Amino acid sequence: MSLSATTAPPSPAAPPSPDVPHRRRRGYLLNRLDLKYSPYLYIAPFFLIFGAFGLYPMVRTAWMSLHDWDMIGDHSFIGFDNYTRLLSDEYFWNALRNTIGIFALSTIPQLLLALFLANLLNRTFLRAKTFFRMAIFVPNVVSVAAVAIVFGMLFQREFGLFNWLLSLVGVEAVDWDGHRWSSWTAIASMVNWRWTGYNTLILLAGMQAIPKDLYEAAAIDGASQWRQFWQITLPMLKPTFIFVVILSTIGGMQLFTEPLLFGNGNIIGGNQREFQTLAMYMYEMGIVNLNTAGYGAAVAWAIFMIIVVVSLINFLLVRRSAK
């Protein structure tokens, strides 16, 4: 670094005058090196650590998935056998079904609600804007584990708040973790609670980026607020909406903590695997059962492919519907 060349005290033994041009040349050289190569030094920490602990494991996941791999024993190359086995694995399809079910129950109501709330928060003369934004966002600050613990009790059979509320309208106590649909609802409600506020803020940011004069022109033409929302806000919000949908897809397909804690740590998610998600199945195959790590790696790649496909479908749907 040239810092040392410019700030180092002159060595007392050196004769003063002939040293000056020499030091200048050395400073110039260091300066050239600094300009040309120091940028690589600054980005190196990121690429070194990401390469070792981010990229390399991912490539290795692909490699492992082509093997019969025991994490603490041997492994042998088997080509695409893990993937063909996946296609006829009833537990895998079960986990996929649960994941998509919970994803639909969480994403659709959540994004509709977020759209509604963002539209309210976007009103020009709204009071206490900061308060409302913070209040709506605060669930996102609470950890997933804490959310799952609190909701686990709200959905408790004997003395949970939800069954008490249901009893007020004469509905019998629901065994929330005993059935497919009820456990999906409970888990989706945790996701909804934690993420609605976040998505509201993202959509609000998108709405505020829409030029105000579009609305003014529409108002002069006599368009109602409702009409303005459909004709201006929604179409202009399309890119933000696609962003939010893809983000929700990436999160939703990797759902793990909520169903795990809802089932008290049972990795198969309920007695009959009623709410085991794909991520839980990957964990069961790759980490709980170390001798099937290769198969677990194949599940990981399957999750990745599903994320890509679901994102693409969502992308096309949103693009078409907003036309």
Added chain:
Amino acid sequence: MISGSQRLWRTSPLTYVALVLAALLSIYPFYYMIVIGTRSLDSINDVPPPLTPAGAFGDNFGRVLDNDAANFLKGMMNSIIVSSVVTLSVVLTGSLAGFAFAKLKFRGRNVLLLSIIVTMMIPTQMGLIPLWGMMQDLKWYDTLYAVTVPFLVSAFGVFMMRQYASQAISDELIEAGRVDGASTFRIYWSIVLPALRPAAGVLGLLTFMETWNSFLWPYAILSPENPTLQVSLSFLSYAYYTDYSQVFAATAVGTIPLVLVFLLFGRQIIGGIMEGAVKS
């Protein structure tokens, strides 16, 4: 002039009703955590369910501290250490790389930046299984290295700092530094880093929250004897799921620090999230 109340009602009262309702629903589960955490165990089975806090928090939290199965205090200390180290590192490495990408010219800059953006889209669970094996080989299983080192850098951090640096720092400022004979690192340290402070603060807060709350990886690689806070909470809830007041007291203690941080810096955090959304 429009008077205060007239201005207030230019937004329909229904808007406020809906927003207040949404705010209550957002805050209620958090409030409920405090209600149950401060109640004695026998009042929890009451019908109707208890709706107000009581005075048994000390007693409940005492049971948490006496509990050998969860190692709550150790988990808390571990979480403070890991979150602080990761936050500091993500902000420093992010600002260094962000500065280089925004303001320095070098070969391969655009390709490398693009590769960082692409990695932001990759699901984090993809490498979980091999990473677990690597930790065994490194003898890092059940150590804090395992939950710290892989997270010392963040693609999002680099990208966020790059975006902020390219609009907040003028090229003239950097040229002026060069003319004065400052080295690139000197320019980073004395000119760029101070100018990046607002974005660095938001990145730090977001990183701290994310690390504090992360679950899957610490759960996979740490034992109940040496947990992070979230892992400790999960074991507490498995083992004592009938003792809700104990579990909720611990959950409240683990959540309150972040809520306090949010109350202090919420405006900046929300600003950072909303700005990030518009740019991407």
